[in-house]
Amino acid sequence: MKVLHIDKNHPLMLSELERLGFSNELAYADSREEILNKIDSYTGVIVRSRITIDATFLNAAKKLKFIGRVGAGLESIDIEFAKQKGIHLFSAPEGNRDAVGEHALGMLLNLLHKLSIANAEVKSGLWSRESNRGIELGHQTVGIIGYGNMGKAFAKKISGFGCRVLCHDIKPNIGDEYATQVSLEELQNEANILSLHTPWTPHTNQMINADFIDAFNKPFWFINTARGKSVVTADLVTALKSGKILGAGLDVLEYEKSSFENLFTDAHELPEEMQYLMQANNVILSPHVAGWTIESKEKLAQTIIDKIENNLTEILE
Helix, strand or coil: CEEEECCCCCCHHHHHHHHCCCEEEECCCCCHHHHHHHHHHCCEEEECCCCCECHHHHHHCCCCCEEEECCCCCCCECHHHHHHCCCEEECCHHHHHHHHHHHHHHHHHHHHCCHHHHHHHHHCCCCCCHHHCCCCHHHCEEEEECCCHHHHHHHHHHHHHCCEEEEECCCCCCCECCEEECCHHHHHHHCCEEEECCCCCCCCCCCECHHHHHCCCCCEEEEECCCHHHECHHHHHHHHHHCCEEEEEECCCCCCCCCCCCCCCCHHHCCHHHHHHHHCCCEEECCCCCCCCHHHHHHHHHHHHHHHHHCHHHHHC
C-alpha cells in the first residue's frame, strides 16, 4: 500500500502513515504529467493545492482509495467524481480553525486601533495621537458569514470582547452561545463588521460584489480569511474609496494562483485595484497565511492521520 505525497507537510504525516502500514513516496517537485504517469499504483494521495485532482487524474489513479487534503477546503478536487469512484476524501478544517480565528481577530483589532498606521507614522518621526484614536470592538456588531469550523472559531475568539455577534449560513440551526443565526438581510442591516468564513463554491464565487456591499445599512469593516475569489476586488476598492467599507483585512486575494503559492510573477502584472490595496493605509494584507502557524501545521497533519485511521477498515476493503 503506497501513498504519494505531492506537497510537503509535517514530518509526522510520514511516520504515522508508516505506523498504519503504508509506504511513502515523495513527489514534491514532480510535474502533473510525471504524477499522472505513475499515479495508477498508489492507494492514497496527500495534497495541499499544487495539483488539481480532476477527472483525468482520478481515471488514471486506478488503485486510489483515499485523498488527504491538508487544509480546509476540497475545491481543487472533483468531489462528485471521486465519490462515484468510491474514493474517500479527507480534509482538515479542524486543524487550522484556531489559527484562522486568531488571524482574523488580529487583523480586525489592527484596523480598529490603527496599529499599522500608527507604527508607520512613529517610525517616520510623526507623533499624532488624536488621528490614531481607536474604536473598541466591544461596542460593535460583528457579522460572520459562513458558520462552520472557521466562523465558529472566530466567534469564540471575540466572545470575551462583549460585542454583539450575528452569523449567517446556508445550513439552518447552527447558531450557538457565541453567535445568533440570522438572515442575510438582518445581518446586512445590523452589522458594522463583516468577517467572511465561507468555502469557495459556485455560490460563493464573487459573492462580495457591489450589490452585496450596497445592501449593508451601515459602513463596515471587512475581514476575509476565506477565499479571494469570493470577492470582486474592483467593487471592494470602490467601496473603500467611497467609505462604505471603512477598512479591510485581506489574507486572501482574487488574484492568487490556484495553488495559493504565488500572486504575480512581476509587478507590471498587478491590476490597478491591487495596486490600490497595496498602498491604502486602511487595508492590511497577508499572503494566505491565516491558517499557517507552527501549531496548525502539526494539527492539520494529525487530523488527516486520525481520519485515515478511523476509516482504515473501509480503505483496506
